[in-house]
Amino acid sequence: MTWTFTTDLAAYLAAAGPAVAARPVTGTLLLTTADTLARHGPHAFGDTDPVFGWWTGAGGEVAGGLLCTPPYPLLLGAVPPEAVRALGAALAAEPLLAGVGGFNARRADALTLAGCWGRPSRVAEENRVYRLAALVPPAPAPAGRARRATEADLPLLREWTEAFNEDIGRPGPASEAALRDRLSYGGLLLWERDGTPLSLASFSRPLGPSARVGPVYTPPGARRHGYAAGVTHAASEAAYAAGATEVLLFTDLTDPTSNGVYLRLGYVPAEDRTEVVAA
Numbered sequence: 513m514t515w516t517f518t519t520d521l522a523a524y525l526a527a528a529g530p531a532v533a534a535r536p537v538t539g540t541l542l543l544t545t546a547d548t549l550a551r552h553g554p555h556a557f558g559d560t561d562p563v564f565g566w567w568t569g570a571g572g573e574v575a576g577g578l579l580c581t582p583p584y585p586l587l588l589g590a591v592p593p594e595a596v597r598a599l600g601a602a603l604a605a606e607p608l609l610a611g612v613g614g615f616n617a618r619r620a621d622a623l624t625l626a627g628c629w630g631r632p633s634r635v636a637e638e639n640r641v642y643r644l645a646a647l648v649p650p651a652p653a654p655a656g657r658a659r660r661a662t663e664a665d666l667p668l669l670r671e672w673t674e675a676f677n678e679d680i681g682r683p684g685p686a687s688e689a690a691l692r693d694r695l696s697y698g699g700l701l702l703w704e705r706d707g708t709p710l711s712l713a714s715f716s717r718p719l720g721p722s723a724r725v726g727p728v729y730t731p732p733g734a735r736r737h738g739y740a741a742g743v744t745h746a747a748s749e750a751a752y753a754a755g756a757t758e759v760l761l762f763t764d765l766t767d768p769t770s771n772g773v774y775l776r777l778g779y780v781p782a783e784d785r786t787e788v789v790a791a
Contacts, residue, residue, distance in 0.1 A: 513567070513568065513569055513570050513594060513595075513598070514567075514568055514598075515565050515566070515567055515568075515595070515598055515599060515602055515606075516565060516566055516568065517563060517564070517565045517602075517606055517608045517609065518563075518564050518565070518608075519554075519561045519562065519563060519564070519608065520564070521546065521549055521550060521554065521562070521564065523564070524546070524564035524565075524566065524577065524579065525546060525550075527566045527574055527577075528564070528565075528566035528574055528576070528577030529546075529577075530574075531566070531573075531574045531575060531576050531577060531589075532546075532576065532577050532589050533719075533720050535576070535589060535590045536719075536720060536721060536722040536758055536760075537641055537643060537722075537758075537760060537782050537783055538589050538590040538618065538641075538783060539577075539589045539590065540641070540722060540724050540760050541587050541616070542577060542578070542579055542587050542589050543719045543720070543722070544716045544717075544719065544724065545557075545579060545581060545587065546579060547717065547719055548690070549562060549581070551693070552689060552690075552693075556581075556689075557581035557584060558581060558582055558583055558584070560581075560582040560583070560611065562579060562580060562581045562582075563579065563580045563582075563586075563608045563609065563611075563612075564577065564578070564579045564580075565577060565578045565579070565599075566578075567591045567592070567595040567598075567599075569592070575591055575592055575595065576588075576589045576590050576591035576592075576595065577589050577591075578591075578599070580609070580611075580612055582611050582612075582613075583613065585612075585613070585614035585615050585616045585787055585788075585789065586609070586612050586614070586615040586616070587615075587616050587617075588615060588616070588617040588618075588621060588622075588625075590618070591621075593624075596617075596621045596624045596625060597624065597628060599625065599628075600624065600625050600627070600628020600629060601628060603625070603628070603629055603630075604629070604630050613789060613790050614633075614636065614787060614788055614789035614790060615787070615788055616637075616785060616786070616787045617785065617786065618783060618784070618785055618786075619638070619784045619785060619786045622635075622785070622786035622787070622788050623786065623788075625788065626788045629788075631790055631791075632790065632791035633788050633789065633790055633791050634788070634789060634790075634791045635786055635787070635788055636787045636788065636789045637764065637786070637787040638764070638765045638766070638784065638785075638786050638787075639762045639763065639764060639765060639784070639785050639786075639787070640762070640763050640765050640771070640781055640782075640783070640784050640785075641760060641761075641762055641781075641782045641783040641784070641785060642760065642761050642762075642763065642774050642775075642779035642780060642781055642782060643758060643759065643760050643779065643780060643782040644748055644758075644759040644760070644761075644777075644778055644779050644780075645778055645779070645780045646778045647745065647748055647749065647752075647777065647778045648776065648777055648778040649745060650738055650741035650742055650745055650776070650777065651776075652738065653738075653742070654703070654737055654738030654739050654741065654742040655705050655737070656703055656704055656705030656706075656710065656739065656742065657703070657704065657705075658701050658702065658703050658704075658742060658743055658745075658746030658747075659701065659702055659704060660698050660700070660701055660702075660750075661695060661700035661701060661702050661712075662695065663692075663695060665700075665702065665709070666688065666691060666692075666695075668702075668709060669686070669691050669700060669712070670685075670686040670688065670691065672712050672729050672731070673686035673691065673712075673727065673729070674686050675729060675731070676727045676729040679729070680764070693717075694714055694717075697717055697754060698750060698754065699714055699715050699716065699717065699750075699754075700712070700713075700714045701713050701714070701743055701746050701747050701750060702743065703739045703740075703742050703743035703746070705739075710730065710731075710734040710737075710739045711728070711729070711730040711734060711739035711740050711742070711743045712727070712728065712729045712730075712743065713725060713726075713727075713728045713729075713740070713743040713744045713746065713747035714726060714727055714728075714747065715747050715748075715750060715751040715754075715756075715759075717754075718751065718754050718755045718756040721756065721757040721758045722756055722757075722758040722759070722760060723751040723754065723756035723758075723759055723760070724759075724760045724761060724762070725744060725747050725748055725751060725759060725760070725761040726761050726762055728740055728743065728744050728747075728761075728770075740770075740773060741773050741776070741777060744761075744773065744774070744777060745777055748777065760782070761774060761779065762785075765784070
């Protein structure tokens with residue numbers, strides 16, 4: 513039983529791709545991140561080369577994977593408990609993991625890794641993964657309608673994406689390449705009223721059976737009118753129309769408003785994940 517680490521995306525996809533895809537809820541971030549790297553190159557998220565890994569069980573089968581695109585935390589998929597403990601040891605010993613400054617994993621796995629890491633750490637985020645069980649229209653229905661964003665909306669999409677990044681504590685410029693990619697398959701939707709855009713929702717390109725809704729953003733002056741619920745409902749429908757049979761989204765567990773909205777739209781809790789970073 514062992515971890516294998518590499519900077520070779522093709523090797524990772526060949527070895528770990530089927531195991532990660534078999535668990536689309538736990539693996540959603542790994543799936544979409546690997547897809548972005550395949551489409552836009554190894555430095556789509558930063559100048560440092562990504563690192564990939566997979567766990568091979570006693571019978572020789574690959575049981576799960578991980579990836580890290582510095583400066584972002586290492587993403588760990590579903591792996592057996594013994595793999596989590598072995599990864600904790602590898603964080604201190606494996607040269608390819610020397611630059612890891614945090615990790616995002618299922619809650620119990622994240623806490624195990626924190627205990628094995630040997631470095632002072634803190635919990636940076638606690639998120640819940642929701643899956644759509646049965647889509648329910650928002651009630652009452654908000655005024656206005658949803659429409660697909662177009663290239664003419666790019667300045668607004670950049671502005672709102674950067675505002676969203678600021679809201680979640682990760683300020684930085686929006687990637688125009690990423691926005692254009694989402695426009696290419698209809699993955700960006702706006703809620704507008706009387707021709708004025710008021711809220712944004714996006715969804716990832718369907719990979720296998722799943723797509724993930726997010727980000728969802730409403731400017732402060734337009735909040736508490738149901739526009740986010742309206743555009744999230746529309747984005748969820750659009751994800752189904754694009755071929756997804758499993759629609760997911762993430763929420764911050766400290767935000768009761770968004771968690772309540774998604775529950776009312778028919779999303780149900782599927783998994784809690786914790787992000788741990790160096791203190």
